[in-house]
Amino acid sequence: MKRIVTKHTLAVRWFHWINFPVLAIMTWSGLLIYWANDIYKIRIGGKDLISFFPNSIYAALNIPYHLAEGMAYHFLFMWLFFINGLLYVSYTALSGEWKYLLPGRKSFKQAWLVVLHDLHIRKGLPPQTKYNAAQRIAYTAIILMGFGSIVTGLSIYKPVQFAWLTWLCGGYEAARVEHFALTIGYCIFFIVHVVQVVLAGWKNFRSMITGFDVLPFEEKIIEPEPVPETPIITPVNS
């Protein structure tokens, strides 16, 4: 016999595994679009530290001259990204899953302890439920980022009809930078997430597919009824 405990509900698993390829397509098609005006750089002290992106990356991914295609994919899959995200947020809010997800007052301090633990600096983890404090922060941040991508994306897509959104983003050019930065954020999240999943091991990954954790089953030992003590009767020699 085995004891299983639900970890990820079917809905959460669906949202997660749909989001993954959809976000990958959005990132790829976004890169096809970005290539046509690839001006972003990280510059420190007049020196280009990182240029987005070197030609070798474009060449490896067959990016150049696919702007029209990129836009066509981006503006179709944006709907899937949006609808999936909306359903996920609604589900999380209504089902009570948010209780395991949103960071609390202690989360920020505890998240630091989790980081120290993961870097093998500190032993022992603070007590947690489904997600530890660092996960709570990361998984909540990624939802907010998704919301940010929709807002900045809409600001770039329809800057006249949604002029107030564009204004909120600090203008058209600013919205573009933000939209791009959020995507870089997803890529960093993806790398950290995959490394963590690999380190957490098979059982953790399995639960994202099967939905449950398998826990040790302790059989209760049924003790026999205590036998009432019988007085020792000693024969009396008469």
Add this chain to the structure above:
Amino acid sequence: MKEKIISEKRLLFKSFFAFVFFIGAFAIGVYAWKKLRNEEKLGGVQKTLRKGLSTNEKIFSGLFSEERLVKTYPVSEAVKRVRVNGNDGLRTPLDSTDWRLQIVKKNGDTLSFTLDQIKELPKTDIVFDFKCIEGWSQKTWWSGVKFSDFVNHFHLNDEVKLNYAGLATPDKQYYVGIDMPSMVQPQTLLCYEMNGKPLPLNQGYPLRLIIPVKYGIKHLKRIGTIYFSDQKPPDFWAERGYDYYAGH
């Protein structure tokens, strides 16, 4: 968190089923993706994607309001060096003395206008953030006649009741189709000046379209003909995979 106690056999079955389902769903996803990638193309892009663009057009043109104006800036903020992108439709040498703006009316009659006739109408200036579909944008200063003023002055009110306007260069090598609400939006100009001077040849001398609610691809340079239709007029870039609407 629901807890259950099940047999080892049942656990194995449950896990197996979950993985089979997962891998199956993954395979379906890959299949659908490959199918989409290899689909027949319509207007330079996969049919489904073209359908997506058309659906977006319906949704967002429904949200369009002529009253939402494009943000404008003072002339001092306009750039001096205006970017030039593309010269399709401009490769044929221009005979500027022979040039006329041809307006094809609903009944087939063609009206011809010289640049001077157009310049007689009130002049409107606009400095706005010109947005290229490639991603760059520039604050630029343009002057000309509001298309809506031109319509009223030359009694083209019946023409603009149709769904689309089509524009083409004199050599017909570049052409755009524009939905009428965007065309009659009050900031759309038949433009003959840039930075206070006549348009340079590479910016569409003698007359170009400036339509701030659209990407640059719709701002046709060197207008030869304007006509009106209920059907979508052909569009150079929409035939090459781009969104027909291309509007903001």
